[in-house]
Amino acid sequence: MLLLILISFIIGLLLGMTKKFEFIKKYKLVTIITVFLLFIMGFEIGSDGELFDKLPEIGISALVIAVSGILGSMFLTTVFEKIKNRFFLKNNSSDKI
Amino acid sequence: MMVLLLSSVAFGILCGRFLSFEISDTAITVILMLLVFVVGIEIGSEEGILKRMKINIPVILVQSVLVICGTLLFSGITSFFTGFSFKEAMGASAGMGWYSLSGIMISELYSPFLGAVSFTSNIIREVASILIIPIFARFSQLGAISSAGATSMDTLLGLISKNTDKDSTLIAFGQGVILSLSVPLIISVIFGQR
Numbered sequence: 001m002l003l004l005i006l007i008s009f010i011i012g013l014l015l016g017m018t019k020k021f022e023f024i025k026k027y028k029l030v031t032i033i034t035v036f037l038l039f040i041m042g043f044e045i046g047s048d049g050e051l052f053d054k055l056p057e058i059g060i061s062a063l064v065i066a067v068s069g070i071l072g073s074m075f076l077t078t079v080f081e082k083i084k085n086r087f088f089l090k091n092n093s094s095d096k097i
Numbered sequence: 098m099m100v101l102l103l104s105s106v107a108f109g110i111l112c113g114r115f116l117s118f119e120i121s122d123t124a125i126t127v128i129l130m131l132l133v134f135v136v137g138i139e140i141g142s143e144e145g146i147l148k149r150m151k152i153n154i155p156v157i158l159v160q161s162v163l164v165i166c167g168t169l170l171f172s173g174i175t176s177f178f179t180g181f182s183f184k185e186a187m188g189a190s191a192g193m194g195w196y197s198l199s200g201i202m203i204s205e206l207y208s209p210f211l212g213a214v215s216f217t218s219n220i221i222r223e224v225a226s227i228l229i230i231p232i233f234a235r236f237s238q239l240g241a242i243s244s245a246g247a248t249s250m251d252t253l254l255g256l257i258s259k260n261t262d263k264d265s266t267l268i269a270f271g272q273g274v275i276l277s278l279s280v281p282l283i284i285s286v287i288f289g290q291r
Contacts, residue, residue, distance in 0.1 A: 016141020
């Protein structure tokens with residue numbers, strides 16, 4: 001599955017470089033697909049009855065672990081970004097897709 | 098945007114609770130491919146994309162290593178107040194947001210209970226990232242991307258591309274690829290007996 005996704009990205013990149021597909025940006029495709037994917041994710045959680053029953057028991061520790069994992073990675077990468085911008089490549093592109 | 102995304106997760110949970118039909122894995126893969134394809138086109142349309150990719154490869158590598166170390170270390174530390182051992186707490190976070198794989202792998206290799214904890218924890222990571230990315234991206238784009246972990250190449254790539262510049266979107270995709278490749282490896286190293 002990872003390979004398929006990589007290939008799709010590379011094909012997208014190559015086609016994008018031909019500059020013939022810029023019209024695609026006009027449609028909010030990315031948002032629509034993201035909404036759809038998150039709906040599917042929710043659907044899979046919702047249909048897992050066993051997980052729902054165990055939730056009170058595991059919910060809190062799962063939350064604590066998730067939050068510290070996120071904080072840890074955000075802390076290190078934020079420091080990295082600030083150091084990188086200060087001493088190495090000054091990133092001055094502020095364009096948004 | 099944020100409200101829209103969170104409500105689609107909530108609506109999905111509700112539907113999953115009361116409706117019973119299977120969503121095939123093939124369909125999900127096809128939708129993921131489509132998303133990544135469209136983002137690929139948007140990045141590819143940029144001027145001087147090849148040069149930018151070259152510049153960004155070292156950044157992607159450092160970024161991925163930092164996300165892995167930060168996640169494992171900080172989650173491991175929670176063992177002091179969650180009743181899990183350092184190894185268990187660290188392992189539960191090792192999915193980096195890839196809940197389906199980490200949940201199944203840990204259930205098989207270690208215990209179904211920790212598998213469920215890992216599954217839930219990684220779902221929380223993905224949902225929390227929907228909130229964190231738009232807010233934190235104003236302060237640090239790489240910091241914002243890091244919260245998405247391995248999902249920065251698929252489900253959350255759209256959200257990232259809306260909230261960061263194209264260089265950061267490229268880095269996000271790279272981070273997602275490297276983390277997705279590392280997750281199975283890290284879980285096997287932590288829980289594998291042999």
